Amino acid sequence: DTEVTQTPKHLVMGMTNKKSLKCEQHMGHRAMYWYKQKAKKPPELMFVYSYEKLSINESVPSRFSPECPNSSLLNLHLHALQPEDSALYLCASSRGGGRGREGEQFFGPGTRLTVL
Amino acid sequence: KQEVTQIPAALSVPEGENLVLNCSFTDSAIYNLQWFRQDPGKGLTSLLLIQSSQREQTSGRLNASLDKSSGRSTLYIAASQPGDSATYLCAVSSGYSTLTFGKGTMLLVSP
Numbered sequence: 001d002t003e004v005t006q007t008p009k010h011l012v013m014g015m016t017n018k019k020s021l022k023c024e025q026h027m028g029h030r031a032m033y034w035y036k037q038k039a040k041k042p043p044e045l046m047f048v049y050s051y052e053k054l055s056i057n058e059s060v061p062s063r064f065s066p067e068c069p070n071s072s073l074l075n076l077h078l079h080a081l082q083p084e085d086s087a088l089y090l091c092a093s094s095r096g097g098g099r100g101r102e103g104e105q106f107f108g109p110g111t112r113l114t115v116l
Numbered sequence: 117k118q119e120v121t122q123i124p125a126a127l128s129v130p131e132g133e134n135l136v137l138n139c140s141f142t143d144s145a146i147y148n149l150q151w152f153r154q155d156p157g158k159g160l161t162s163l164l165l166i167q168s169s170q171r172e173q174t175s176g177r178l179n180a181s182l183d184k185s186s187g188r189s190t191l192y193i194a195a196s197q198p199g200d201s202a203t204y205l206c207a208v209s210s211g212y213s214t215l216t217f218g219k220g221t222m223l224l225v226s227p
Contacts, residue, residue, distance in 0.1 A: 006159075031213055042205060042217035043160070056213060090159055097213030099147040100167045105207075105215060107152070107160040 003027075004108035006091050012114045015081060021111045023074040023091030032074040033092040033105065034066060043090055049074060050097055081115045088112055118143045118210045122218035129196055130226055137191040137221045139206030144184050147209040151180050151191050154203045154220070163204075164191070196225045 004025045013019050023032065031050045035043035048056035049068040063085075065077040074091055088110045096102035119142045129135055139149070146168050152160040164173045164180040166189065172181040177194040193200060203222045207215040 004159075033213070042207075042219055045214065048213045050213060088157070092160075094213070099209075101165065103148050103209050103213070104150065104162065104165045106162055109159040110157075112157065 004091055004093055004106055006089075006108040006111050008111060009109065010112045010114075012116065013078065013081065014116050015083075017081075018077070018079045020078065021076040021089055021091075021113075023076075023108055024072055025093040025106075025108075026072055027093065027095075027106070028071075029093035029095050029106075030071060031094045031097045032068065033094075034064075034074065034076050035090040035092065035107075037088045037090055037110070039087075047076075048097070055097075078113075081113075083115050086113055086115045118146075118208055118216040120206055120208050120216050120218040122204075122206050122221050124221060125219065126222040126224075128224045128226065131196060131198060133196050133225075135193050135196055135223075137193070137204050137206075137223070139189040139191070139218055141187045141189075141208045141216075143210055144187050145210060146184065147211070149180075149182055149189050150207045150209070150215070151178075151189075152205040152207060154205060156203075160205065193223075196223075198225050198227050201225050 034046040037043040047066040067075040090110045091108040092105045094105045123138045151163045166182040179192040203220040205220045206218045
């Protein structure tokens with residue numbers, strides 16, 4: 001199983017709502033990632049969890065709050081978002097984070113988020 | 117800071133043509149280079165991973181090469197098909213858990 005799953009596929013929320021994005025993988029990977037992708041742009045790294053600990057936070061606003069409940073699950077909690085936060089949110093995982101196959105990243109299908 | 121450039125930004129070819137997509141990077145001290153495919157509104161599909169010690173990787177009609185010293189990689193697609201139409205992204209890993217992406221090449225293969 002080389003699949004990363006994400007739910008929901010689409011999400012529309014108001015600026016005062018609280019919602020969560022979910023990501024799951026069953027490949028035994030120990031590193032998981034959140035990326036944000038705007039239209040016609042490459043993905044931008046937001047957070048990295050390594051062995052269930054937050055290892056990289058790319059200066060993301062506090063209205064985005066990541067959580068890694070266990071080695072297979074990654075959540076992104078959303079609160080008080082702005083319309084400019086509308087984007088495709090991608091989750092990825094890798095065996096580890098180093099060289100070679102350890103660092104190969106596998107991506108989920110994404111959640112299309114619209115903030116009204 | 118690593119920078120990744122992909123040329124061309126867009127490419128339109130008739131079905132059956134062989135084609136080459138180019139990727140260049142500024143810092144040759146890399147861990148890996150990955151080529152991805154992305155269909156509109158979808159996630160990224162990993163096509164090929166080239167480790168820093170390797171020169172090329174092949175998967176079916178795809179062949180990717182890596183010249184670390186010159187900071188270049190190419191993705192060769194043989195006998196292109198309409199189903200190959202997508203955006204192709206090159207990404208370089210220069211450190212633990214980090215990928216730097218190029219802006220992609222949008223490929224259109226017409227029947």
